[in-house]
Amino acid sequence: MERPMQPPLVDTTCMCRVDTGLKTVSGAKKYVPRTKLCLQPTVKSSIHPVWLKPSRGDRNRNHSPLIPGLPDDLAIACLIRVPRVDHSKLRLVSKRWYRLLRGNFYYTLRKDQGVAEEWIYIMKRDKEKKLSWHAFDPVYLVWQPLPPVPKEYTHAIGFGCAVLRDHLYLFGGKDPMKGSMRRVTYYSARTNSWHRAPDMKRRRHFLGSCVINKCLYVAGGENDGAHRTMRSAEVYDPNKCQWMYISDMTAPMVPFIGVVHDGAWFLKGIGTQRQVLSEMYRPEMNSWSPVYDGMVAGWRNPSASLDGKLYALECKDGCRIGAYDKGSDSWSTCVDSGMHLGNSVALEAAALIPVNGKLCIVRNNMSITLVDVSKAGVGNSRSNGNDELWETVAGKGQFRTMITNLLSSLTGRNGLQSHIVHCQVMRT
Numbered sequence: 001m002e003r004p005m006q007p008p009l010v011d012t013t014c015m016c017r018v019d020t021g022l023k024t025v026s027g028a029k030k031y032v033p034r035t036k037l038c039l040q041p042t043v044k045s046s047i048h049p050v051w052l053k054p055s056r057g058d059r060n061r062n063h064s065p066l067i068p069g070l071p072d073d074l075a076i077a078c079l080i081r082v083p084r085v086d087h088s089k090l091r092l093v094s095k096r097w098y099r100l101l102r103g104n105f106y107y108t109l110r111k112d113q114g115v116a117e118e119w120i121y122i123m124k125r126d127k128e129k130k131l132s133w134h135a136f137d138p139v140y141l142v143w144q145p146l147p148p149v150p151k152e153y154t155h156a157i158g159f160g161c162a163v164l165r166d167h168l169y170l171f172g173g174k175d176p177m178k179g180s181m182r183r184v185t186y187y188s189a190r191t192n193s194w195h196r197a198p199d200m201k202r203r204r205h206f207l208g209s210c211v212i213n214k215c216l217y218v219a220g221g222e223n224d225g226a227h228r229t230m231r232s233a234e235v236y237d238p239n240k241c242q243w244m245y246i247s248d249m250t251a252p253m254v255p256f257i258g259v260v261h262d263g264a265w266f267l268k269g270i271g272t273q274r275q276v277l278s279e280m281y282r283p284e285m286n287s288w289s290p291v292y293d294g295m296v297a298g299w300r301n302p303s304a305s306l307d308g309k310l311y312a313l314e315c316k317d318g319c320r321i322g323a324y325d326k327g328s329d330s331w332s333t334c335v336d337s338g339m340h341l342g343n344s345v346a347l348e349a350a351a352l353i354p355v356n357g358k359l360c361i362v363r364n365n366m367s368i369t370l371v372d373v374s375k376a377g378v379g380n381s382r383s384n385g386n387d388e389l390w391e392t393v394a395g396k397g398q399f400r401t402m403i404t405n406l407l408s409s410l411t412g413r414n415g416l417q418s419h420i421v422h423c424q425v426m427r428t
Helices: 025-031 056-064 072-079 084-090 096-103 102-113 402-411
Strands: 120-124 131-137 142-144 157-164 168-177 184-188 193-197 208-213 215-219 233-237 242-246 253-261 264-270 276-281 289-290 303-306 310-314 320-324 329-336 349-355 358-363 370-371 390-394 421-426
Touching: 025 253, 056 084, 056 102, 056 370, 072 096, 096 102, 102 184, 157 208, 157 215, 157 421, 168 215, 208 253, 208 264, 253 303, 349 421, 358 421
Parallel strands: 303 349
Antiparallel strands: 120 131, 120 421, 131 142, 157 168, 168 184, 184 193, 208 215, 215 233, 233 242, 253 264, 264 276, 276 289, 303 310, 310 320, 320 329, 349 358, 358 370, 370 390
């Protein structure tokens, strides 16, 4: 008895394994009953498997994790809590860590979670009039290396400096060879490098500058034209990446002190007739107005605004801090260290800036003192040098004695010493 013929053993759901001599699927159905059409777009005759290149999404899902054994979201939650002082080391671990720490996502999360840190950035002019800069971590008390300042600013004078959206900007200034500049450049702490930004509309040096509502404002200063003292003002919007003119000041001015307080920008400087002028700018009204009250009368440099209050140093070495009282329209001593350091250039207080809720005094010898003015009214602290208020976190042991300061002044060596040009705080 003859055995009935059996159809070839094939997958009835796909014709990919049908004899290669059959050119089409419809032809294969004539010889293989009860089969379905192949759902694949093409039927390849090769017996070797075909490896398709994975898509970008597939590659991202199959790459190695940031931290073995942890999902990436949990790994990122751990990495954003690593102190800034160790970020340069994290970038060396792997390419994924390097890309993570150079992106906006990582540092945005640090700010959202409240773990961003403030560093102090100091620009200093040495005895040879060459510019250098340094970064100081006030929490771990260490100095951090930074890339060199752009060569255009190495010997420039009268340039502005401000922090806007995690970037430290340098703008304007006067080059010894080329004169006044419109140039704008910025340093990014995320990439640890310098980048170009759009130039200002006017060349200017010895200008005033501030940051209000996440925009950079510049006003006044000098240029190389016939009318050296300027009254024009500009604003830079990082969202639009462009400069725009704003209202002119009421009088030309070369500012030597400025502060943002109570939503307004205050400037004090020298006019065309060498007279002292003071003006206030309201960004919501785009208008300037002269100021004659007690605030500008007793206003000294350096000064800073902290928690809605305006402070200024009352002595050259920063041993005494004054505060402005809006109710009485007058200045009064807020806190006194009780220890006068001296009148030398090295001990001169070059900057007063807010850092981590405290006032920070930076001197030309790179010594840094933190003052907790929030405790100034407790226990009559204004009249004595309470250690809880005053804390020197950098440059300890660098203070010279009174005799050494006197000898330096007599020999004229103070005139050759280096000095601080700008001091800013950046939080990332």
